[in-house]
Amino acid sequence: xxxFEERARRTEWFLDARFGMFIHWGLYSIPARGEWVKSAxxxxxxxxxxxxxxxxPVRYNPKEWAKLAKEAGMKYAVLTTKxxxxxxxxxxxxxxxxxxxxxxxxxxxxxxxxxxxxEGLKVGFYYSLLDWHHEDYPHYGDNQHPxxxxxxxxxxxxxxxxxxxxxxxxxxxxLTNYGKIDLMWFDFSYENKNLAGTEFEHMSxxxxxAKKLITMMRELQPDIVIDNRLGGDARKPEPDLHxxxxxxxxxxMPAGEAVDVLGxxxxxxxxxxxxxxxxYAKNKPWEYKTTENVIHMLVECVSKNGNMLxxxxxxxxxxxxxxxxxxxxxxxxxxxxxxxxxxxxxxxxLEKPEWGRYTQKGNILYAHIxxxxxxxxxxxxxxxxxxxxxxxxxxxxxxxxxxxxxxxYPKDAFVQLEIxxxxxxKDTVLELELQS
Numbered sequence: 001x002x003x004f005e006e007r008a009r010r011t012e013w014f015l016d017a018r019f020g021m022f023i024h025w026g027l028y029s030i031p032a033r034g035e036w037v038k039s040a041x042x043x044x045x046x047x048x049x050x051x052x053x054x055x056x057p058v059r060y061n062p063k064e065w066a067k068l069a070k071e072a073g074m075k076y077a078v079l080t081t082k083x084x085x086x087x088x089x090x091x092x093x094x095x096x097x098x099x100x101x102x103x104x105x106x107x108x109x110x111x112x113x114x115x116x117x118x119e120g121l122k123v124g125f126y127y128s129l130l131d132w133h134h135e136d137y138p139h140y141g142d143n144q145h146p147x148x149x150x151x152x153x154x155x156x157x158x159x160x161x162x163x164x165x166x167x168x169x170x171x172x173x174x175l176t177n178y179g180k181i182d183l184m185w186f187d188f189s190y191e192n193k194n195l196a197g198t199e200f201e202h203m204s205x206x207x208x209x210a211k212k213l214i215t216m217m218r219e220l221q222p223d224i225v226i227d228n229r230l231g232g233d234a235r236k237p238e239p240d241l242h243x244x245x246x247x248x249x250x251x252x253m254p255a256g257e258a259v260d261v262l263g264x265x266x267x268x269x270x271x272x273x274x275x276x277x278x279x280y281a282k283n284k285p286w287e288y289k290t291t292e293n294v295i296h297m298l299v300e301c302v303s304k305n306g307n308m309l310x311x312x313x314x315x316x317x318x319x320x321x322x323x324x325x326x327x328x329x330x331x332x333x334x335x336x337x338x339x340x341x342x343x344x345x346x347x348x349x350l351e352k353p354e355w356g357r358y359t360q361k362g363n364i365l366y367a368h369i370x371x372x373x374x375x376x377x378x379x380x381x382x383x384x385x386x387x388x389x390x391x392x393x394x395x396x397x398x399x400x401x402x403x404x405x406x407x408x409y410p411k412d413a414f415v416q417l418e419i420x421x422x423x424x425x426k427d428t429v430l431e432l433e434l435q436s
Contacts, residue, residue: 002238003238003239003241004237004238004239004264007239007245007267010223010224010225010245011225011245011246011267013122013182014076014183014225014245014246014267014269014307015267015305015307015344015346016075016343016344017075017076017122017307017343018075018298018301018302018307018308018342018343018344018345019072019073019074019075019298019307019308019310019335019342020069020074020075020076020077020078020122020124020269020307020308020309020310021065021069021072021074021076021077021078021309021310021311021312022077022078022126022271022278022309022310022311022312023065023077023078023079023080023112023311023312023313023314024080024083024126024278024279024280024311024312024313025079025080025089025279025280025313025314025318026080026083026085026087026089026279027048027051027052027055027085027087028051028083028085028279028280029057029279029280029313029314029315029316030051030054030055030316031051032280032281032282032315032316033281034277034278034279034280034281035080035083035084035085035277035278035279035313036084036279037279038084038085038132038146039084039132039144039145039146041146042146042147042148042149042150043146044146044147044150045132045133045146048085048146052087052097052102053102053103054103055099055102055103055104055316056102056103056104057104057108057314057316057317057318058104058317058318059317059318059319060104060106060108060111060314060317060318060319061318062108062111062112062114062115062116063115063118064320065077065112065115065116065312065314065320066115066116066118066119066121067119068320068325068328068329069116069119069121069328070119070120070121071328071329071332072328072329072331072332072335073331073332073334073335073336073339073342074121075121075122075343076121076122076123076124076182076183077112077116077121077122077123077124078124078125078126078183078185078309079109079112079124079125079126080126080128081109081125081126081127081174082127082128082131082170083126083128083279084128084130084131084132084144084187085132085133086128086131086132086133086134086137087099087133088170089107089108089109089112090107090108090109090110090173090174090177091107091110092170092173093169093173094166094169094170094173095166095170097133109125109174109178110177110178113178113179113181117179122182122183123178123180123181123182123183124181124182124183124184124185124225125174125181125183125184125185126185126186126187127167127170127171127174127184127185127186127187128186128187128188129167129186129187129188129189129203129208129229129230130144130187130188131163131167132144132145132146134163134166135158136158136159136160136162136163136166137158137163138158138160138192138195138200139153139156139158140153140154140155140156141154141192141194141195141200142192142194142195142200143190143191143192143193143194144190148194160199160200160207164208164209168209168212168213168216171184171213171216171217172216172220175217175220175221175224176220180221180223181221181224182223182224182225183224183225183226183227184217184224184225184226184227185227185229185248186226186227186229186230186244187229188229189203189204189205189208189229189230189231190203190204191203191204204230204231205230205231205232205242208230208231210230210231210232210241210242211241211242213230213242214226214230214241214242215241225245225246226244226245227244227245227246227247227248227269228243228244228245228246228247228248229244229248230242230243230244232244234246234247234258234260234266235259235260235261235266236260236261237260237261237262239260245267246266246267246268246269246307247266247267247268247269248268248269248271249268249269249270249271250270250271250272251271251272251273252270253270253297253300253301254268254270254304254306256304257304257305257306257347258305258306265305265347267305267306267307268305268306268307269301269306269307269308269309270297270301270306270307270308270309271308271309271310271311272297272308272309272310272311273310273311273313274288274289274294274310274311274312274323274324274327274328275287275288275289275313275323275324277313278311278313279313280313280314280315280316280321281313283321283323285323288323288324288327289327290327291327291330291331291334291426292425292426292427294310294327294331295331295334295426295427296370296426296427298331298342299341299342299356299357299359299368299427300357302341302342302345302346302359303346303347303348303352303357303358303359303368304347305346305347312324312328334424334426334427337392337393337394338392338393338427338429340361340366340392340431341359341366341368341392341429341431342359344361345359345360345361345366346359346360346361347359347360348360348365350365350380350381350382351380353367353378353379353380354371354378355369355370355371355373355377356368356369356370356371356427357370363433363434363435363436364431364432364433364434365382365431365432365433365434366392366429366430366431366432367379367415367429367430367432368427368428368429369422369427369428369429369430370427372422375403375405376401376402376403376406376414376415376416377414377415377417378406378409378412378413378414379412379413379414379415379432380409380411380412381411381412382412382413382432382434383402383409383410383411383412383413384413384435385413385434385435386400386413386432386433386434386435387433387434387435388432388433389415389430389431389432389433390430390431391423391428391429391430391431392429392430392431393423393424393428393429394423398415398416398417398430399415399416400413400414400415400416401414401415401416402414415430
């Protein structure tokens with residue numbers, strides 16, 4: 001079986017799930033200025049370590065997180081086990097910079113895994129390839145490092161082989177000590193223009209020891225789904241070994257589905273935040289996306305054969321912000337009656353309609369209506385093809401009837417909605433059974 005076929009097998013559950021929760025959480029929840037605060041403000045490690053001494057999330061209850069994710073209609077979750085600052089939420093044998101050495105003295109990853117498994121959700125780990133705490137990660141001249149302009153680090157030697165061995169060992173721990181792990185989300189490869197001509201110029205692919213890493217991961221967890229941020233090319237006819245199983249656009253909706261050079265669909269997942277930050281920040285309510293906006297983005301992802309992973313950033317006490325909870329609960333209300341149009345669905349054979357979007361599963365077409373219309377809703381190219389039309393939310397019949405002014409559209413069907421507005425202003429979904 002080739003890499004393309006193996007990828008299809010591994011991602012079957014992933015493509016069915018379509019909707020997941022991203023969780024960015026760590027020491028940066030204390031300064032509350034986002035997860036890049038150490039780099040953005042060029043904070044030295046000895047200053048940043050005050051947060052390590054202080055970290056004690058006394059209200060951390062991952063069972064509440066898991067219940068919220070399930071209520072929102074999510075099928076999987078991804079937690080930051082280690083972000084760019086190098087702090088580990090798990091009990092690693094290879095560092096002292098971990099949650100079990102803070103005041104809380106807890107393996108926060110283990111508790112997360114147990115809680116989300118208990119709710120029947122797939123479990124994923126985020127792991128940063130960057131590390132601003134490790135002494136052997138390049139400092140001076142690196143594009144991202146907090147000490148990138150600190151002259152005292154100029155010319156400092158870094159044992160890169162030692163760092164690669166370190167993070168490979170930590171990945172081994174994560175895939176050995178917590179049972180079956182469904183997804184691994186690496187972050188991220190990049191170019192160091194200031195370090196051109198050095199071993200740190202291309203922070204991608206074999207700089208990370210990517211092929212060896214993937215081989216080890218597949219031996220430990222043969223079915224694990226891996227993202228593409230180690231730097232491999234997923235669009236080749238036979239994708240690179242380290243290209244992963246899905247591509248991961250960030251905070252920007254792709255124009256269409258992801259395909260390889262042969263035109264075959266590639267699994268993909270849009271990751272984005274509910275507010276303006278990944279890690280906790282003191283955001284105002286108006287900086288959050290609306291429930292309607294998030295639902296529309298989820299539908300758009302599915303209509304392009306993609307997934308959506310949306311982020312929450314818990315605070316220093318271990319709580320998901322109230323505004324995030326409110327939005328996710330409202331999404332859950334919509335998903336409770338409309339999730340059939342999301343799970344297991346994908347791109348429709350039809351073009352995007354003027355009033356919303358289509359998702360499709362077999363001969364069931366889901367019409368997601370966003371916009372009010374004057375008169376009937378036109379279903380392009382579906383005249384004579386619809387066997388049955390219902391409102392997905394409650395099963396109510398929808399009349400198929402061509403209006404007097406619809407005679408100029410002989411190939412199109414029309415539906416009549418017997419109310420002044422829409423059933424659901426966020427997204428009214430019609431379930432259309434097509435003729436076989």
